[in-house]
Amino acid sequence: MxxxxxxxxxxxxxxxxxxxxxxxxxxxxxxxxxxxxxxxxxxxxxxxxxxxxxxxxxxxxxxxxxxxxxxxxxxxxxxxxxxxxxxxxxxxxxxxxxxxxxxxxxxxxxxxxxxxxxxxxxxxxxxxxxxxxxxxxxxxxxxxxxxxxxxxxxxxxxxxxxxxxxxxxxxxxxxxxxxxxxSEEVQKARYRGDFSEVKSQAFAKRALEIAAAGFHNVIMVGPPGSGKSMLSKRFPSILPSLSYEECLEVTKIYSVSGLIKSSKLMSLRPFRDPHHTISNAALIGGGSNPRPGEASLAHYGVLFLDEFSEFSRSAIESLREPLESKEITVARVKESIVYPSKFLLIAAMNPCPCGYLSHPTKECSCTPAQVHKYRSKISGPILDRIDMHIQLSPIKYDEWASLPAAEKSFDIKDRVIRAIDIQKKRFNGSKTSANSFMSIGEMKEHCKIPESADRILEIAMNKFGFSARSLDKILKVSRTIADLEGSQDLKKEHIMEAVQYRILDKAGDVALKY
Ligand SMILES: [Zn+2]
Missing domain, CATH: 3.30.230.10 (Ribosomal Protein S5; domain 2)
Known part of the structure; x- marks a missing residue:
């Protein structure tokens, strides 16, 4: 039968x-x-x-x-x-x-x-x-x-x-x-942290708002305890809510990974923070029984790499593919499998191996050679895919205690959404989905440098040793700053602000000043 x-x-x-x-x-x-x-x-x-x-x-x-x-x-x-x-x-x-x-x-x-x-x-x-x-x-x-x-x-x-x-x-x-x-509980899901809980670090919060609005990858440099991971964990709360289709896609990835605990549709943007000892297969996916890696589990959310310079060089290099193509192809004997991996990268590192370079109250015990070696690990192709470098200062307790409660994630998210809507209209019909993905042609069209800013960029190039690639990043970030302001044109102040988010490009400026 x-x-x-x-x-x-x-x-x-x-x-x-x-x-x-x-x-x-x-x-x-x-x-x-x-x-x-x-x-x-x-x-x-x-x-x-x-x-x-x-x-x-x-x-x-x-x-x-x-x-x-x-x-x-x-x-x-x-x-x-x-x-x-x-x-x-x-x-x-x-x-x-x-x-x-x-x-x-x-x-x-x-x-x-x-x-x-x-x-x-x-x-x-x-x-x-x-x-x-x-x-x-x-x-x-x-x-x-x-x-x-x-x-x-x-x-x-x-x-x-x-x-x-x-x-x-x-x-x-x-x-x-x-x-x-x-389940009805899907609607009730909330992010655990809120930006209002971070009272200081206004500069970093502003930078993260820009990153969220233009989909710019970020690297944060600051001493231990300056709030790098506290801010990163709260980052998904200022991103727009996921659409139903996006929820489905995220849930599919967690479903095949066997990570759905309550069998509910995942409605929050993921936040993944793998340890720096992670293997390449676990980071980007693969293995003999292929599974999505952290880069795919962070799809539509945040991949946070703390102690960035402690990750192996090959792990850092392996992120080039997903950062470039927003997906990962795992080759197998007879077929290949594609996992989506459109994440926003937030990397964090100390300014030097001991963490206290230029610290106002603590002594750094590193030699210049050690600092150079530590920094050089993250130079090159991966840094080219990171639009914004943010410097975080040590938190001073007196200042922190006297500060009023900060703005809520909900309000920041509101501005982020408006800037994203402007980009959607701008790139309608194009493959580009955000300012950070602009092609050279699109940059020429949408990032016209105002005359008044020519001189600033010239100084930046000569004094700080910015490369042509850094200038591209500065213009893309300037575009997002202008969008957050609702400005059609790039203005001098947008460019001046964007220049501040390239601290790691400053040639010879090993000692970050607080
Ligand atoms: Zn040090």
């Missing part, structure tokens, strides 16, 4: 439909799975047999062949347990003929426990999205109850079940299954 059930597979963060065919023939008892299954699927045999028996059915002592099609794409995951068990039950007549219509347009995913109950699986949302494809004839899905909120987020006809037995009863028309319901 032959049976066929629909299930889903994952390639990168995209799902595809898989047909699970089960053939039961007489012959020596065996159970084999064909169609490029990974070792995890091959090991499902014992779970399927135990789950079927413990659900009150006899497991056929015959020659059983399971075929996963299309055969040319590799399949992985424990979620094929359920369609395989159902296939066996159907092929040996435990599921009625009347269920054929339901089976024809429904996909099944779920890992089996030995007692026949269903366990949640990762990657539910991206898999289900494959059913939303217009060409798909399969329009319904049955998922484990614990995955029901994630399934509901896809806005598709999804039912949830607790066990194989429940599903067999449903298919035989003896029981109903509940519809997957969306």
């Amino acid at each position: 032959l049976s066929k059930f629909w299930s889903l597979g994952l390639k990168g963060i995209d799902g595809f439909i898989v047909s699970v065919e089960v053939d039961i023939a007489s012959g020596l008892p065996s159970y084999s799975v064909v169609g490029l299954p990974d070792t995890g699927i091959k090991e499902s045999k014992n779970r399927v047999i135990a789950a079927v028996r413990n659900s009150g059915f006899d497991f056929p002592v015959k020659k059983i062949t399971v075929n996963l099609a299309p055969a040319e794409i590799k399949k992985a995951g424990t979620h094929f347990d359920l369609p395989m068990a159902l296939g066996v039950l159907s092929a040996c007549g435990k599921i009625k003929k009347s269920a054929d219509d339901k089976i024809k347009n429904t996909a099944f995913i779920g890992e089996l426990a030995l007692d026949g109950s269903l366990r949640p699986v990762s990657g539910v949302l991206p898999m289900i999205m494959a059913l939303k494809n217009e060409k798909s004839k399969v329009k319904n899905i049955i998922v484990p109850s614990a995955n029901s909120e994630e399934a509901a987020a896809a806005k598709i006809n999804a039912l949830k079940a607790n066990s194989v037995k429940d599903i067999v009863n449903y298919l035989n028309g003896e029981e109903e299954l509940e519809v997957c319901q969306k």
Whole structure:
């Protein structure tokens, strides 16, 4: 007897439909799975047999062949347990003929426990999205109850079940299954920190507002305790809210990574802060069983690299691809997988190895050679992809205590959104989505240098040794400053402010002055 059930597979963060065919023939008892299954699927045999028996059915002592099609794409995951068990039950007549219509347009995913109950699986949302494809004839899905909120987020006809037995009863028309319901808590999600909690560092906060408005990558240089990570953690709270499509995309990445704890749609911009000892594979993704790395987990959010100069040179270099193309391609033997990774990079570092170079009250114990070596690690191509260098001063307690409460993230975000709207209109019809991505042609058109600022740029180039590339960054950042002000033209003061955000370009200026 032959049976066929629909299930889903994952390639990168995209799902595809898989047909699970089960053939039961007489012959020596065996159970084999064909169609490029990974070792995890091959090991499902014992779970399927135990789950079927413990659900009150006899497991056929015959020659059983399971075929996963299309055969040319590799399949992985424990979620094929359920369609395989159902296939066996159907092929040996435990599921009625009347269920054929339901089976024809429904996909099944779920890992089996030995007692026949269903366990949640990762990657539910991206898999289900494959059913939303217009060409798909399969329009319904049955998922484990614990995955029901994630399934509901896809806005598709999804039912949830607790066990194989429940599903067999449903298919035989003896029981109903509940519809997957969306959680109300999605709307209530809030960022943990607010910019109003950071009372000092007005200069850095202003710079971060510009970074948020124009999608400019940032490096912060300052002594320990100057608030670099405190500010960075609050940065997502001044970015515009994610659209529904963006929430889906972020959730897909976390779903395939098995990082969705509560099965809810992720509605906040991610903030990722990997340690500097991280491996390249963990940072940008890959490995023998490919998974998205931190650079993709930070998609549409912030990748914060503290102690930036402590990261290995190869890790820092590996960020060039995502910073350039906003995605990461992981090459495999027969195929390659693409993970999106449009993040805003915030790097942070001390001014020198000990952290106290030019500190007003503490002594620096580093030699000039040590400082030079420390700084040189971040020079070159990666620095070329960072538009803004911000210097943070040590926080003086007296000053800090007397300061009034600062502006709320909500109000800053409001200005950021207005500046982003201006850019959307400006780049309408172009691939460019923000000032930081402007092409040379677009810069010529939108960043006309006012005559009054010519002299400033000339001084900057001669005195500080700015390169032509630094000037490009200055102009892009100036454009964002002008947008925040609602100014059509670049003005002298916009350029003067942008020049201040290039401290690491100042040739020979090793000692940062506070
Ligand atoms: Zn030092």
